[in-house]
Amino acid sequence: MTYFFLSLLIIVCGGTISLVLIKHFKLMRAVSVILTAAGCALGLVDACGRIFNATAASTSFNFVNTLTLAFKLDSLSAFFLIAIFAVSLLAVIYSYHYMDNAKKTVRTAGCFLFTSLLIAAMALVVTADNIISFIASWEIMSLSSFFLVVYNYENDENRKAGYLYAVYSQVGAMFILGAFGVMYAHSGSLGFDAAAGLTESAKILVFILAFVGFGSKAGVFPLHAWLPHAHPAAPSHISAIMSGVMIKTGIYGIVRMYDILVWPAPLFGQIVLIAGIVSGVLGVVYALGQHDLKRLLAYHSVENIGIILIGIGLGMIGVAARQPVMAVLGFAGGLLHVLNHSIFKSLLFMGAGMVLHQTGTRAIDTLGGLIKRMKITGTTFLIGSLAISGLPPFNGFVSEFLIYMGGFKGIALNDFDFALSMMGIVSLAIIGGLALACFTKVVGVVFQGEPRTPAAQNVAEKGPAMLVPMVALAAVCLVIGVFPTLFATMAIKAVAAIELGYGRIPLEPFVQWMANITRAAVIVFAVFIIIFALRTLLYRKKSITRSSTWGCGFTRPTVKMQYTGSSYAASILEFFKPVAPVSEAHPAVKGRFPAKTHYHSHVHDIAEVNMGRLVVRPVLFLFDQLRWLQHGDIHLYIGYILLAIVALLFFV
């Protein structure tokens, strides 16, 4: 694991050096970006080599002579490391031109430092092999990302977002600690291996506690409320890292928990699958109702976490039902979707970042026509949109295809598992349709048509450091979509590291299915080329004229008449009214010549609304009742401490 730690060292060096070079803004950015990117590249190469290695590498350090920090790098860790290092590498390169505000030198240096710490901490989380090292790296990850969320702390909204994120991540960590506490209480060991020896009831408790904790990090409904606030607040390359890979550490935690408990209870799969279905459908419904580009993308992370959980849940059900093919398909589909989502979501956030950077606004309905002036951003964003909608021949389709196949294997099961598999399949279909609706809205309103406000006029894209990562990610979307074999193999190798008791997983059938996708994609391309040639032929020597859009007889069209994103989504949202209530505010139109008016609509997230009502208020009420404990008398406080120590002496 030498190379792994060396890469982390380089990454953190890259972050710290920015503090030294704070006087030279440009040099600081260059050195910091190059070092961090180099570290990520080294880690990426190392992880790629590791994934095909059946034996896990492990190492441990003695920390202040009392605690052992153990790390293990197996193919599951390597799979997540590939996603983490690849996305971080490109996001850091992107940040060179994105963080170009010379007035905020100190803050930019801090951003580079915390970014490097975040990358290193994520890498450590997915390699940690005992409770101490896991919790330590988990907390470094949460804290460093908190400081990145409050980067623009002058803004009141961003401070609130940071606060919300801090509460969610600490409450989540509390649940994870609770799970680890139960593990430690039963096994008396800090290592993950000991968890296999727990009693069954303890295992259920551990899994549920861990699922809540990791679920809040991953953004599982209803624990996702921090996500749509924190992602838009952070700088865009940080949103790309957080949404692309950081929330996936939650998925890693769930899979790793399942792995170390070594008990294929059907209950686990059922919990995960139901959570996946709910997050998937509701995530995309809320996304559809958003007016803020980055908030919309954040809700899509909830949706995609749902898809991943549907895959993993089907896999767990497959293990419980002794259906090896279903199990491998479910897990491999879910894990491949982790990689795919990290690619297209970071691409989309980078595109949104470019739009924000150049226009200064995230409001979808004020933009328009950007693809004409931002060709590369627009085209790559379009590719990302196709990929996230799960359309062939892009990468989102491949992982959804695997999950579908796993789901159809579940159709052969009995009763409850059958019903769940069926629900999984149908909800995947609905999610796909809704995602298509949502991204046609984004592409159509933001990048196509005519600029709706002056902010969207006369903009241009800039900064090769911002464009190159987007082009690279878009290319990867297409490559995985057309040639998925290698990547599916990597996902299956990662599944092999999970304790499913299958020994060696035969690759042949999966490779066969992936080859079919390649073949189908080639057919599509061939047909397209023929049609393209035909069209070129038909247009030879034809008169082509340009004119304004047909206004159906209306002679004075204005850009204001264009369909807005809000109206585009309105009828679909109407269908989902019970789970996504919309409140509207607009003054009534009066008189024959009505004055200028306004319209505002807001989709309420039922999780957010009810979290306040059902959880926060009772908790506040409870603590209000305990106010008398906190009276400000320092003597009694010292008395509390003494009492606590005496009590601990008795019990420990």
Place this chain on the structure above:
Amino acid sequence: MRPIIFLLLAMLLAPLYSALILKVKAFFGGKKGPPLLINYYTLIKLIRKGSVYSTSTTVIFKMGPMVSLCAAVTVLMFLPIAGQPPLFSFHGDVIFLLYLLGLGRFFTIAAAMDTASPFEGMGAAREAYFPIICEATLFMMLVLFYILTGELKLAAYFSEGQPLSLWQTAGAPLLFVVFALFIVLLTENSRVPVDDPATHLELTMIHEVMVLDHSGPDFALIELGSFFKLFFYATLVTHLLCPFGFGAPAANTILFFVILALVYVAVGVTESIMARYRMDKVPQFVLTSFALVFFATVITLEFLK
């Protein structure tokens, strides 16, 4: 060789069959109606023309017709016709095909949004909405077919060993599927009562309003794509109605094209005797198809397994 012949035959006849709907509607209206070859004349006329492009549009506008036609042609390549095995087929191809049609839809919508026209945006929003429910129905249908055959490819449903049809043990629940698929056909192909292809008011259209700004050969590609798409769905219904396992390929082929004509006539009759639903009633109509297939699945599980 034979699959290629059938594919070409399908592509050649698709416009003719669509004209059948017009004929039926004309008959109900007490008119003579256009000639049966009207669609070919229209295509030739369009191909001869040049195009006018809106200044608002980009290259996506030109991609739209090509991608939607590409999706429709590829789907036909995987479609068994008259009980004959298709040109291509693989395990899971149905999922691929449904998503490929989604790709075509994405580009049709994107091309409409490219024009900055409020009407086309309106049509696009509807085009994005109703097929979501159709997709749920179609995947529910796949679940039922998987229960009946254990397969995930079109060829296995309609051209191998035991083809699915009304005339087998599971025929009763499949009757619901036929109705559901017919509803999906009407929705996906923008027919009455979901959409009225002959209406004159842009505000009330779905598909027709989205292609308002396309002209010339581009519009010909769109028309061709929609003929193929209708042919695809109509063929699925036809196969469910009759298994075409008579041994003699010639008899199969003739019977297939006769029943296919009846399906098109049924579309025409539906268009003639029904009015278009109000936009907010359409989702309920489409949801009926999901309910039907769901019911069929429950029946199959309870009584036939």
